[in-house]
Amino acid sequence: MRKPVVAANWKMNGSLELCEHFSCELVRPEASDVWIFPTALHLRSLVDSFRESDIAIGAQNVWCEPEGAFTGEISARMVKNLGGQLALVGHSERRAMFGDSDTVVARKFKSIADAGLMPVLCVGETLEERESDSAFEAVQRQLNAVEEAWDCPDYSHKVIAYEPVWAIGTGKAATAEIAQEMQGLIRDHVDRRDSGEREELRILYGGSVKASNAAELIVQNDIDGFLVGGASLDVDEFNEICEAVKS
Numbered sequence: 001m002r003k004p005v006v007a008a009n010w011k012m013n014g015s016l017e018l019c020e021h022f023s024c025e026l027v028r029p030e031a032s033d034v035w036i037f038p039t040a041l042h043l044r045s046l047v048d049s050f051r052e053s054d055i056a057i058g059a060q061n062v063w064c065e066p067e068g069a070f071t072g073e074i075s076a077r078m079v080k081n082l083g084g085q086l087a088l089v090g091h092s093e094r095r096a097m098f099g100d101s102d103t104v105v106a107r108k109f110k111s112i113a114d115a116g117l118m119p120v121l122c123v124g125e126t127l128e129e130r131e132s133d134s135a136f137e138a139v140q141r142q143l144n145a146v147e148e149a150w151d152c153p154d155y156s157h158k159v160i161a162y163e164p165v166w167a168i169g170t171g172k173a174a175t176a177e178i179a180q181e182m183q184g185l186i187r188d189h190v191d192r193r194d195s196g197e198r199e200e201l202r203i204l205y206g207g208s209v210k211a212s213n214a215a216e217l218i219v220q221n222d223i224d225g226f227l228v229g230g231a232s233l234d235v236d237e238f239n240e241i242c243e244a245v246k247s
């Protein structure tokens with residue numbers, strides 16, 4: 001039985017006041033994991049607030065190296081040192097706006113795992129790729145790039161988030177059928193390596209998840225939770241999503 005996850009991706013939003021508000025109002029999870037990915041500037045505040053709880057805090061992005069002359073960057077080792085437990089990698093906004101190629105994503109992924117954090121690998125196709133029937137090819141290419149760059153491909157203690165680019169921030173979530181179909185294919189892809197991780201690996205769905213669509217998505221076999229952007233900035237809405245995942 002995979003433990004469900006509800007993860008908040010705050011993107012370049014939030015403030016110390018929002019951190020404080022979440023620390024007061026977020027309902028502590030019972031049967032699911034709750035993770036928050038604030039900006040790097042707000043990591044410490046959330047780590048401190050949730051120190052005594054099961055809620056884990058992660059970074060939205062890190063650079064590939066543990067330290068060095070990389071002005072403006074942070075490393076997975078630094079996130080770990082602050083008390084962070086996870087990091088996102090390969091989010092489509094990073095791929096599209098900040099030039100994170102498959103190769104860079106693979107290097108970042110490895111640096112996160114090497115630092116002892118849990119990487120959450122985001123994959124997903126563009127609208128063009130979906131409309132030209134090459135959605136799975138695109139996702140497979142993103143998965144292969146990471147697996148190839150990795151000495152010992154192994155998904156234990158790692159998470160995949162399927163986030164179709166056309167569903168992110170558009171208000172148009174994938175239907176439960178579309179999300180389930182792709183996430184089933186992702187699970188089969190992982191299974192082909194026959195490493196026994198099939199049943200263990202948690203695959204999240206992300207893209208316009210809200211309190212109103214969480215219940216129908218979470219009942220799908222291969223949807224093990226959510227990566228929530230916009231709706232995660234409102235603690236009441238986020239609590240409702242957590243509630244839908246629990247029940």
Ligand code: PGA
Binds near residue numbers: 168170171231
């Ligand atoms: P959204 O973003 O929920 O606002 O669509 C999800 C994400 O980008 O992780």
